[in-house]
Amino acid sequence: xxxxxxxxxxxxxxxxxxxxxLTHSRFQVKNHGYSTDPKPQxxxxxxxxxxxxxxxxxxxxxxxxQRYLITDExxxxxxxxxxxxxxxxxxxxxxxxxxxxxxxxxxQQRALVIFAEHRYYGKSLPFGQDSFNIPEVGLLTVEQALxxxxxxxxxxxxxxxxxxxxxxxxxxxxxxxxxVYMRLRYPNIVAGALAASAPILSTAGMGExxxxxxxxxxxFENYAPECRDAVRGAFQRLQDLxxxxxxxxxxxxxxLCKTPSSYKDIHQLNGLLRNAFTLMAMLDYPxxxxxxxxxxxxxxxxxCDTMLGGADLLHALKDTAGIVYNSTGDLTCFDLYxxxxxxxxxxxxxxxxxxxxxxxxxCTEIEMCYESNNVSDMFPPMPFTEKHREQYCSKRWGVIPRxxxxxxxxxxxxxSTASNIIFSNGDLDPWANGGVRKSLSSSLIAINISxxxxxxxxxxxxxxxxxxxxxxxxxxSDTIAQWVKMEKER
Numbered sequence: 001x002x003x004x005x006x007x008x009x010x011x012x013x014x015x016x017x018x019x020x021x022l023t024h025s026r027f028q029v030k031n032h033g034y035s036t037d038p039k040p041q042x043x044x045x046x047x048x049x050x051x052x053x054x055x056x057x058x059x060x061x062x063x064x065x066q067r068y069l070i071t072d073e074x075x076x077x078x079x080x081x082x083x084x085x086x087x088x089x090x091x092x093x094x095x096x097x098x099x100x101x102x103x104x105x106x107x108q109q110r111a112l113v114i115f116a117e118h119r120y121y122g123k124s125l126p127f128g129q130d131s132f133n134i135p136e137v138g139l140l141t142v143e144q145a146l147x148x149x150x151x152x153x154x155x156x157x158x159x160x161x162x163x164x165x166x167x168x169x170x171x172x173x174x175x176x177x178x179x180v181y182m183r184l185r186y187p188n189i190v191a192g193a194l195a196a197s198a199p200i201l202s203t204a205g206m207g208e209x210x211x212x213x214x215x216x217x218x219x220f221e222n223y224a225p226e227c228r229d230a231v232r233g234a235f236q237r238l239q240d241l242x243x244x245x246x247x248x249x250x251x252x253x254x255x256l257c258k259t260p261s262s263y264k265d266i267h268q269l270n271g272l273l274r275n276a277f278t279l280m281a282m283l284d285y286p287x288x289x290x291x292x293x294x295x296x297x298x299x300x301x302x303x304c305d306t307m308l309g310g311a312d313l314l315h316a317l318k319d320t321a322g323i324v325y326n327s328t329g330d331l332t333c334f335d336l337y338x339x340x341x342x343x344x345x346x347x348x349x350x351x352x353x354x355x356x357x358x359x360x361x362x363c364t365e366i367e368m369c370y371e372s373n374n375v376s377d378m379f380p381p382m383p384f385t386e387k388h389r390e391q392y393c394s395k396r397w398g399v400i401p402r403x404x405x406x407x408x409x410x411x412x413x414x415x416s417t418a419s420n421i422i423f424s425n426g427d428l429d430p431w432a433n434g435g436v437r438k439s440l441s442s443s444l445i446a447i448n449i450s451x452x453x454x455x456x457x458x459x460x461x462x463x464x465x466x467x468x469x470x471x472x473x474x475x476x477s478d479t480i481a482q483w484v485k486m487e488k489e490r
Contacts, residue, residue, distance in 0.1 A: 042069040042096060042115070047156070049119070051126050052139055053147035059139075064126040066148060069096055069115040074103075080110035081484055082157075082165055086149050086182065088175035089358045090350075092117035092124075095175075098291040100460015102170065105477060109484070112160070116152055118145055120357040132356045134398055140357055142181065142365050142406070149178075150186050166487035168480060172196040172455030173431060174366070177203065181410050183421055192420035192483040194476055195435075196455035202434025204407040205367040209384075210377070212347065212370040213274070215430035217377040219281040219300050227304035231277070232378040234307070234317035235270070239380060242266045253314035254321075257333040265336060270380045272340035273317065274372060275348045276324040277303070277379075284428050284453040286464040292350075294327040297464070300428075344392055346370045346384045363393035365406050419443040422479060424472055426452025445479065447472050 049066040052059040069092060074080070083106050087095055096115050106113045117124040120140045125131040131140075157163050167190045171179035176198025183193040201207055221228040241250050242263075250269070251259040260266055280299040283289060287297045296302050303320045310316025318334075325331070325339050343349035344362035347370060362368055369386055372379035386403060393399050411418070415436075424447040425432035431454060439446045449457060451466035457473055 041073060042071045042113075044069055047116075047152055049124075049148050050151060053144055053151070064119075064124070066119065066124045066152065067092055067117040067122060068152070069093070071113050074106045074110055075112035076110035080112065081106075081168075082112040082114065082160075082162060083170075084149075084153060084156075084167070085113070085115040086145075086169060086171055086175060086178050087115060087117040087121065088171065088173070088178060089118060089121055089361070090354055091122035093122075094291070098289075099458055101458050101473060104460060105480070108477070109481070112162075114156065116149060119148055120360075121354050125353075132353065132360070137357075137360050137397070140360055140364075142178070142361075143409070146178065146181055146185055149182065150189055153189055166191040166484075166490075168192040168194070168483055170194040170196070170458070171198065172458050173198065174203075176200075176435075176455070177410075180421055180423075184410055184418060191487050192422075192480070194422045194424065194480070196424045196458050197426065197429050197431050197435065198423065199431045199434030200410070200436065201413055202370075202431075203366050203368060204410070204412050205369075205403050206407065206412060207434060209369050209371050210373055211433055212430055213278075213372040213377040213379055215433055216278050216281045217379070219284060219428055219430065220277070220304055220378070223300055223304045224308065227307055228378045230304075230307040230313060230316070231320075232374070234313040235273070235374075235378070235380050237313050238266075238269070238317070253312075254318045255333050257335045260336070267382075268336045268340070268342065270382060271342050272325075272334075272336060273321050274379045274382070275340050276321040278347050278430070279324050281428070281430050282454040285456060285459070286451075286466065287462050289459075293324060296323065296327075299323060344368070344389055344396075346382070360397055360399075363389070363397050363399055363401060365402075365409075367401070367403060367406060415440055415444060420483060421445070422447060422476055424449065424452075424455075424457050424476065426450075426454065426456055426469075428453040429455075447475055 044067065046065040046067055048063040051062045051064050083102055085095060085099065085102065092115050103113060105111065119126060120131055126139060127136040130136055153167055157165050169179040169182045169190050170193070171177070176195035177200050179193040180195045180198060180200055182190045202211065217228055220231065238250065247260045250256070254269065260269065279292060280295070280303050283292060283295045284298065284300045285295070289295050303323060306320045306323065307316050310319065325334060341349060341351060341355055343355065343359040345358060345368045347368065349355040349358045349362070369384055369389055371384045372382045374381050389401055393401055420443050422445045423436035425435050425437060426449040429452065436446055437448060449472045450468045452469050456469050457476065
């Protein structure tokens, strides 16, 4: 029987994002019955991390400064759990500002909370401004990131006098994938995982290429079939003008900063518009948010009302895209090539250094050959095959993708021998069907949230939350508590 006086639990959390560059100094959490202090303070620190975990000759034992945030405000030393957030593709403060469920759970379970930043994102750049040069960028891999977290967990536990602490990982989207992989790769360190909105199947090359944009379309179609028809009609009108090379009309209709002049420009415009609908579907929360940009409450409804309320389809399409790209109303025109950057992820890489990192990952291990076809979805045909991916990645990064590698490394759907993983998905989330939707065993648990968008369950409690996410959080909390109890009794 383990001495309860020296037990604590580590929980890892991470989300999908394309944002960067925040400098917030605190994380605010509302009081919804868990927290006695709704404003936990975080200290920003840096951890000396090994640059290359798997090659002793290339970099030796060279290190870089990996950023992390920490608060012990809720921690019951010696017995309270430790929640450790494994950052993914963005600035660590962005995740800290959008993970209120974790701090609410920390207040409930008296936990220490740590947020760790993913290598090559935010300020955790192994080679500084040279990090995205070739070959320096080559050390940006899933395996290196997991090893970072394994090393950080081990050493911080020793520094904090918590060497006996079992670990539970959480994550959302790519971060949810990482939480699954941590449980699979480091079961000696990780005792359980909550993977929210984690598309571990589709990003491993499993499933159909049409699924993602079909599911984006379904969100709008389910609100109103005529909304889908209006969007499809607007794109068709754009295509008709492009075929006539009526570029002046296109510039006027979409308030573009420059007049388009080629198929390339029209393709870019289609990508920018499609990306707006993708983000609104992902972030279809019942309240306004400031995550991956500013969104109104129920953005799918707002978008459809905009599409159906306009007298002119093209102007309505422009105004709908403006929900994403011009939420403040400050832009006087849309710059096609600064608002949206095409990359190896058809769902969007974002902007800035973080977008470079995600583009490289989409060119190497993360497979996202998703495409729209205007048959099963409402968007223009925009194919993105393995051949397209190979051509782009070879030119951009000098790499040839290895299809199937992620599946080989992290099991694909052959998870039956794994244990202690929760797979949560929201029915409103276009990523959901790329993940695990059915429980595989008593300890491989699928939780489906009927009114949930992209990892809504990992956000803080809100008065507008649907009953389905409140129920999901309760199930997650109870399961985590059970895992904690089991680890204490080992």
